[in-house]
Amino acid sequence: MGADDPVGEEQAHLDLTYARLDRMRANTRRRLSEALRETEDNPQALSERESYERLYTDDLTKFDAAEHNLYFGRLDLDDGEIRRIGRIGILDDDAADSTLLLDWRAPLSRPFYLATPAAPESVELRRHIRTRNRMVRAINDEYLTGERATDTVTAHGDVVNESALVAALNAARTGEMTDIVETIQREQDIIIRSTHRGVTVIQGGPGTGKTAVALHRAAYLLYTHRDTLSRSGILIVGPNDDFLNYIGQVLPSLGESGVLLSTVGDLFPGVRAGAGDSRETMAVKGDPRMVDVIKRAVRGYQSLPTRPVPVTFDTYQVRITSDLVKEARAKARGSRKAHNQGQRIFLRAGLDGLAQAHARTIGASLLDGSQLLSPGDIADIRDEMAQDPDIRRELLRFWPTLTPLDVLRDLYADPAAIRRATPGWSDDDRRALHRTTAPLPEGADLSPADVPLLDEIAELIGFGTEDDEREQRAQWRRRLAEAQEALDILTGSAPQDLEDDLDPEILMAYDLIDAEQLAERQTRRRNLTTAERAVGDRQWAFGHVIVDEAQELSAMAWRMVMRRIPNRWMTIIGDTAQTGDLAGTRSWQAVLEPYVAKRWQLRELTVNYRTPAEITRYANRVLHHINPEHSPPTSLRSNGIEPYAIAAGSLSAAVAAIDPDWPGLTAIIAPDDECAAIAEALTGQHPDSVRVLTVLACKGLEFDNVVVVEPAAILRQSPRGHSDLYVALTRATQRLVVVHDEPLPEELAGMRPAGTSGV
Ligand SMILES: Nc1ncnc2c1ncn2[C@@H]1O[C@H](COP(=O)(O)OP(=O)(O)OP(=O)(O)O)[C@@H](O)[C@H]1O
Numbered sequence: 001m002g003a004d005d006p007v008g009e010e011q012a013h014l015d016l017t018y019a020r021l022d023r024m025r026a027n028t029r030r031r032l033s034e035a036l037r038e039t040e041d042n043p044q045a046l047s048e049r050e051s052y053e054r055l056y057t058d059d060l061t062k063f064d065a066a067e068h069n070l071y072f073g074r075l076d077l078d079d080g081e082i083r084r085i086g087r088i089g090i091l092d093d094d095a096a097d098s099t100l101l102l103d104w105r106a107p108l109s110r111p112f113y114l115a116t117p118a119a120p121e122s123v124e125l126r127r128h129i130r131t132r133n134r135m136v137r138a139i140n141d142e143y144l145t146g147e148r149a150t151d152t153v154t155a156h157g158d159v160v161n162e163s164a165l166v167a168a169l170n171a172a173r174t175g176e177m178t179d180i181v182e183t184i185q186r187e188q189d190i191i192i193r194s195t196h197r198g199v200t201v202i203q204g205g206p207g208t209g210k211t212a213v214a215l216h217r218a219a220y221l222l223y224t225h226r227d228t229l230s231r232s233g234i235l236i237v238g239p240n241d242d243f244l245n246y247i248g249q250v251l252p253s254l255g256e257s258g259v260l261l262s263t264v265g266d267l268f269p270g271v272r273a274g275a276g277d278s279r280e281t282m283a284v285k286g287d288p289r290m291v292d293v294i295k296r297a298v299r300g301y302q303s304l305p306t307r308p309v310p311v312t313f314d315t316y317q318v319r320i321t322s323d324l325v326k327e328a329r330a331k332a333r334g335s336r337k338a339h340n341q342g343q344r345i346f347l348r349a350g351l352d353g354l355a356q357a358h359a360r361t362i363g364a365s366l367l368d369g370s371q372l373l374s375p376g377d378i379a380d381i382r383d384e385m386a387q388d389p390d391i392r393r394e395l396l397r398f399w400p401t402l403t404p405l406d407v408l409r410d411l412y413a414d415p416a417a418i419r420r421a422t423p424g425w426s427d428d429d430r431r432a433l434h435r436t437t438a439p440l441p442e443g444a445d446l447s448p449a450d451v452p453l454l455d456e457i458a459e460l461i462g463f464g465t466e467d468d469e470r471e472q473r474a475q476w477r478r479r480l481a482e483a484q485e486a487l488d489i490l491t492g493s494a495p496q497d498l499e500d501d502l503d504p505e506i507l508m509a510y511d512l513i514d515a516e517q518l519a520e521r522q523t524r525r526r527n528l529t530t531a532e533r534a535v536g537d538r539q540w541a542f543g544h545v546i547v548d549e550a551q552e553l554s555a556m557a558w559r560m561v562m563r564r565i566p567n568r569w570m571t572i573i574g575d576t577a578q579t580g581d582l583a584g585t586r587s588w589q590a591v592l593e594p595y596v597a598k599r600w601q602l603r604e605l606t607v608n609y610r611t612p613a614e615i616t617r618y619a620n621r622v623l624h625h626i627n628p629e630h631s632p633p634t635s636l637r638s639n640g641i642e643p644y645a646i647a648a649g650s651l652s653a654a655v656a657a658i659d660p661d662w663p664g665l666t667a668i669i670a671p672d673d674e675c676a677a678i679a680e681a682l683t684g685q686h687p688d689s690v691r692v693l694t695v696l697a698c699k700g701l702e703f704d705n706v707v708v709v710e711p712a713a714i715l716r717q718s719p720r721g722h723s724d725l726y727v728a729l730t731r732a733t734q735r736l737v738v739v740h741d742e743p744l745p746e747e748l749a750g751m752r753p754a755g756t757s758g759v
Pocket residue numbers: 165168169177178180183184185188204205206207208209210211212213575609610699700701702730
């Protein structure tokens with residue numbers, strides 16, 4: 001064993017490490033069951049028990065996640081030190097607490113990702129260990145110094161762990177992204193471990209590992225700042241649910257479960273935006289002009305009576321006049337409080353005005369008109385008026401309590417309201433906002449582009465603020481006290497054994513008390529993760545926010561995301577060449593200026609790990625059209641499979657283009673209005689391994705084989721059609737086929753027709 005038998009040596013270490021992992025697991029399980037058996041019930045014991053329960057279950061999850069490929073890397077340094085690197089750090093339970101494995105995120109593991117023969121960082125040997133089912137399958141050694149130093153630096157620049165990398169890239173796709181801890185590349189590692197505490201923008205072409213980097217950065221930050229980030233949480237924003245499903249397993253496989261993954265459309269608690277919008281409507285809704293539209297829409301509710309509204313008080317008639325409302329409104333607006341919080345000021349000022357007016361009617365001296373009532377009398381009148389539900393109701397018609405859903409739906413439903421809120425707009429843009437569909441529960445009639453608008457309204461009206469919550473808590477306490485009192489008084493004489501005979505009021509009080517006890521029990525027992533708590537709280541301030549496919553966010557969506565991260569510690573990941581969204585980002589500076597001025601840093605990723613050079617050649621021509629100054633990423637590999645074109649653009653041709661022998665997953669990417677028909681033509685054929693997608697839906701995803709249908713129509717379907725085509729062409733890891741009826745766009749000219757050599 002040893003230098004002569006490296007496999008045996010690594011197997012011995014692997015056995016030792018798994019044995020220790022098994023002991024750790026068994027210990028943790030035992031502790032967990034002890035904690036669960038604990039019966040002491042005072043609040044402190046309960047809360048301690050819960051933290052232990054969470055700690056032990058988290059540990060068990062971590063151990064389970066680490067099971068597969070637990071140990072994958074080794075460094076031999078020039079001073080004889082050996083470091084072994086794995087998915088988690090493991091110390092032995094011997095007397096010396098020796099290190100069996102270093103976590104891949106530990107600083108000592110870093111040379112595994114950074115060292116090259118040109119900059120070996122004291123590393124003599126880097127060893128890659130491939131294992132399966134706790135057995136060493138293969139070992140790959142790379143000597144960085146000394147006689148046996150390999151010449152990888154000339155082969156592929158900075159590429160490290162090359163054979164493992166190429167194996168990972170050539171593997172057939174499963175539809176779920178996998179982690180890359182074994183093969184993180186230098187330029188990626190620098191971003192993953194960046195210590196910058198402000199905004200970092202990662203710009204990179206398709207397939208450069210932006211998403212992979214984002215996820216590993218989240219895992220790294222949680223490891224390095226566990227204390228703060230486990231309380232405040234990390235939010236990762238992605239473009240759509242399919243994408244989130246695609247990346248959803250990566251962090252759990254790294255043992256991290258506390259990260260909230262969300263689309264923009266899901267960031268508003270309680271709303272499930274289920275409707276779609278045309279590209280034009282999305283562009284209008286994402287436009288920053290909507291800030292003023294919403295301001296005007298909210299102010300529209302702070303209205304004036306067109307004629308005095310009579311109300312009866314103490315057998316007298318008092319009148320709510322336009323002047324009275326105007327004065328109350330000025331006071332409330334002057335307070336600069338959000339609309340719902342300003343209501344109290346409006347109401348008080350309105351009641352003051354009414355009480356004064358009433359005092360003038362009943363308290364004026366008949367002799368000289370002077371006021372006979374004292375200020376105290378007038379205050380009493382006001383207090384009495386405040387108790388009168390009719391007066392309150394009539395006054396509040398001019399400053400009603402608002403909810404974001406109502407405001408948005410009222411606006412969309414009424415062309416006149418839209419016109420009032422959009423001075424200077426074109427009729428087309430106004431029409432884009434008008435909606436005739438009926439409201440659905442939980443906002444399902446709304447689209448993802450509406451969600452940032454709801455958030456904007458919520459901010460303006462102070463919806464779900466602490467004030468609101470305080471008020472709700474106070475109300476709850478009042479109701480409880482009343483219920484308790486009712487119980488005390490009424491149950492004394494009530495027949496206790498027959499619930500059916502109880503007065504309904506007592507039953508209600510019972511319900512309330514029971515509800516409280518239940519709620520209390522739940523609060524105590526609620527062992528929620530940070531992510532679970534954050535998802536239900538619009539005002540949750542995250543510790544770090546990562547935005548992936550960030551070029552897709554509209555100006556309105558940026559405003560919403562920025563509200564979630566007051567400390568502005570963010571990682572923003574995207575490719576400005578890939579947005580086909582008319583409200584999307586073409587310049588990072590323009591997006592970030594309003595929030596952080598020039599205080600952000602740009603990092604770039606330059607190597608395309610996904611797409612072979614054969615395909616990238618065509619994609620780069622499209623990129624050149626989008627922006628000749630964009631430097632195209634370099635493909636890491638070529639696979640000898642030349643893309644080809646089939647000149648028969650019928651739907652069946654797209655389906656027929658798929659060879660059932662192609663390995664792995666296949667996507668047909670088609671113009672928006674052809675997808676449904678192609679999906680239908682596909683029914684019954686190639687069951688699970690083929691998907692039909694619009695460009696919008698395939699953002700961020702990848703497939704072994706891609707058939708792009710009618711590129712000329714993809715170009716036409718949007719003013720940013722070239723970006724769409726660029727996205728479509730760069731989804732494949734192995735093979736690209738183009739099916740067309742119309743002439744091919746010039747960027748694809750010269751693509752080999754099907755059936756000619758090399759197919
Ligand atoms: N260092 C690496 N080791 C192994 N695989 C990698 C590495 N970097 C990236 N990949 C793989 O390359 C593919 C593309 O990565 P990813 O999806 O993160 O790219 P992207 O830049 O987000 O692309 P797009 O802009 O198209 O969404 C993925 O399969 C990813 O796992």
